Amino acid sequence: xxxxxxxxxxxxxxxxxxxxxxxxxxxxxxxxxxxxxxxxxxxxxxxxxxxxxxxxxxxxxxxxxxxxxxxxxxxxxxxxxxxxxxxxxxxxxxxxxxxxxxxxxxxxxxxxxxxxxxxxxxxxxxxxxxxxxxxxxxxxxxxxxxxxxxxxxxxxxxxxxxxxxxxxxxxxxxxxxxxxxxxxxxxxxxxxxxxxxxxxxxxxxxxxxxxxxxxxxxxxxxxxxxxxxxxxxxxxxxxxxxxxxxxxxxxxxxxxxxxxxxxxxxxxxxxxxxxxxxxxxxxxxxxxxxxxxxxxxxxxxxxxxxxxxxxxxxxxxxxxxxxxxxxxxxxxxxxxxxxxxxxxxxx
Amino acid sequence: xxxxxxxxxxxxxxxxxxxxxxxxxxxxxxxxxxxxxxxxxxxxxxxxxxxxxxxxxxxxxxxxxxxxxxxxxxxxxxxxxxxxxxxxxxxxxxxxxxxxxxxxxxxxxxxxxxxxxxxxxxxxxxxxxxxxxxxxxxxxxxxxxxxxxxxxxxxxxxxxxxxxxxxxxxxxxxxxxxxxxxxxxxxxxxxxxxxxxxxxxxxxxxxxxxxxxxxxxxxxxxxxxxxxxxxxxxxxxxxxxxxxxxx
Numbered sequence: 001x002x003x004x005x006x007x008x009x010x011x012x013x014x015x016x017x018x019x020x021x022x023x024x025x026x027x028x029x030x031x032x033x034x035x036x037x038x039x040x041x042x043x044x045x046x047x048x049x050x051x052x053x054x055x056x057x058x059x060x061x062x063x064x065x066x067x068x069x070x071x072x073x074x075x076x077x078x079x080x081x082x083x084x085x086x087x088x089x090x091x092x093x094x095x096x097x098x099x100x101x102x103x104x105x106x107x108x109x110x111x112x113x114x115x116x117x118x119x120x121x122x123x124x125x126x127x128x129x130x131x132x133x134x135x136x137x138x139x140x141x142x143x144x145x146x147x148x149x150x151x152x153x154x155x156x157x158x159x160x161x162x163x164x165x166x167x168x169x170x171x172x173x174x175x176x177x178x179x180x181x182x183x184x185x186x187x188x189x190x191x192x193x194x195x196x197x198x199x200x201x202x203x204x205x206x207x208x209x210x211x212x213x214x215x216x217x218x219x220x221x222x223x224x225x226x227x228x229x230x231x232x233x234x235x236x237x238x239x240x241x242x243x244x245x246x247x248x249x250x251x252x253x254x255x256x257x258x259x260x261x262x263x264x265x266x267x268x269x270x271x272x273x274x275x276x277x278x279x280x281x282x283x284x285x286x287x288x289x290x291x292x293x294x295x296x297x298x299x300x301x302x303x304x305x306x307x308x309x310x311x312x313x314x315x316x317x318x319x320x321x322x323x324x325x326x327x328x329x330x331x332x333x334x335x336x337x338x339x340x341x342x343x344x345x346x347x
Numbered sequence: 348x349x350x351x352x353x354x355x356x357x358x359x360x361x362x363x364x365x366x367x368x369x370x371x372x373x374x375x376x377x378x379x380x381x382x383x384x385x386x387x388x389x390x391x392x393x394x395x396x397x398x399x400x401x402x403x404x405x406x407x408x409x410x411x412x413x414x415x416x417x418x419x420x421x422x423x424x425x426x427x428x429x430x431x432x433x434x435x436x437x438x439x440x441x442x443x444x445x446x447x448x449x450x451x452x453x454x455x456x457x458x459x460x461x462x463x464x465x466x467x468x469x470x471x472x473x474x475x476x477x478x479x480x481x482x483x484x485x486x487x488x489x490x491x492x493x494x495x496x497x498x499x500x501x502x503x504x505x506x507x508x509x510x511x512x513x514x515x516x517x518x519x520x521x522x523x524x525x526x527x528x529x530x531x532x533x534x535x536x537x538x539x540x541x542x543x544x545x546x547x548x549x550x551x552x553x554x555x556x557x558x559x560x561x562x563x564x565x566x567x568x569x570x571x572x573x574x575x576x577x578x579x580x581x582x583x584x585x586x587x588x589x590x591x592x593x594x
Contacts, residue, residue: 025590039568
């Protein structure tokens with residue numbers, strides 16, 4: 001059985017969703033109430049692969065909302081409690097979605113395997129980052145040529161290059177062969193190490209990298225204050241919004257700038273679930289975060305292990321393996337042509 | 348999922364982490380403030396164990412065929428009481444028993460009313476589920492910040508309390524169809540009391556480095572888990588548990 005741990009995109013949204021699902025008491029509760037509320041296993045689903053194989057899964061809402069990010073202890077507890085619920089519910093492989101994996105990594109929760117009486121078994125969890133990285137690479141490979149960008153000579157900027165997903169994307173694109181890798185991240189030291197490790201790539205500040213790039217892969221979330229001078233960007237420019245939350249389309253809207261939601265996959269048929277609606281997918285019955293899909297893939301493949309775990313452990317072999325499984329079981333990466341609202345909106 | 352390095356969220360997280368690391372040390376067990384708070388928290392625990400003993404004996408009068416099992420549980424509670432009394436002595440603290448009696452009065456009253464009416468379900472919910480689930484959560488949160496003597500004792504107690512929680516859980520599970528309505532009613536009447544009791548001692552608990560929100564969240568997780576075992580659906584459980592958070 002696979003599991004997905006997710007959360008609502010805002011407190012307001014969470015309350016609305018609670019009302020829709022019939023959790024009236026929660027819909028009326030204030031943020032303090034939500035902070036103390038335990039995680040909920042809200043939905044069970046059966047998913048059928050294109051191969052015909054069927055698996056069962058569950059969606060666990062961590063009852064975390066981004067408004068709780070400032071409450072360190074609360075955020076930490078929300079993630080660990082949701083993982084505890086997944087484990088106690090007998091779920092074999094669970095993906096951490098949205099902020100839950102960010103909290104897990106940034107707060108170094110690996111140190112905290114003891115949640116009350118339960119010892120968490122890390123083998124049962126995955127960040128889903130391997131699949132996310134693979135999907136983002138597919139999105140670059142498919143959509144750049146569609147815009148007339150020749151990857152063999154294109155400059156691809158990876159923003160957040162030294163992170164778990166970013167570094168995997170760099171390695172994958174390096175193997176594929178592109179014009180030049182532009183490496184961007186907040187902290188210089190990991191970037192220098194990445195560059196040494198790759199043996200190529202140019203380290204640049206964000207503002208220097210953007211005007212040079214034909215393709216920009218964003219795997220760092222964007223500060224609210226970030227402003228992009230769209231007039232200085234190349235046209236066409238493909239931007240893959242692989243961060244969380246996905247808010248690049250509002251910052252980089254301009255003619256010739258094509259923003260694609262990154263790390264999103266579409267399944268070959270509808271899944272009878274309600275929960276993806278909270279993730280604001282265009283087609284919630286089929287589309288989902290690639291990290292969630294990774295849990296399904298691991299279940300389909302009966303690979304009961306923490307496939308993606310820790311930082312910078314994603315190998316090309318693992319990406320190939322999960323990618324191959326992804327195609328076989330009926331997932332495909334979201335493309336520009338899928339997006340209901342073209343990124344050509346006026347600036 | 349994607350993300351990271353430059354997120355404003357993670358910047359905030361780092362800040363709060365360092366703050367919390369400073370505060371993560373153990374309390375000063377010898378300070379007057381600690382002893383003062385401990386005199387009430389410890390009294391609650393001692394009184395709680397005594398009431399648990401009395402309640403299991405009382406419940407055995409309603410389920411005579413299980414009197415032996417219940418008497419065994421009751422005896423364990425007295426053993427716990429002795430252990431916690433030793434914890435106070437070890438710190439040179441005198442437990443404030445009058446405070447504890449008053450603290451338990453509303454829940455005690457509800458239990459006695461249910462007992463007089465022969466309501467097994469309500470009695471079990473109050474004692475074997477609510478009180479036990481709360482005790483387990485509180486002990487778990489207490490253990491990492493307890494003095495070494497009390498830590499050892501509390502660790503031993505927690506193991507026993509699971510047996511008690513399990514007893515109530517199994518009985519209610521076996522009888523769910525006939526007890527459902529009474530259980531819901533008892534939940535509504537008593538869960539808000541648990542929250543009020545927690546709020547009443549939140550300040551003292553904080554002196555012991557036990558966070559009110561942690562206590563509530565942990566309690567609700569255990570409680571939800573028991574309700575799930577008993578056989579309620581996810582949505583029913585959320586509704587039942589919400590009684591602790593609103594109203």
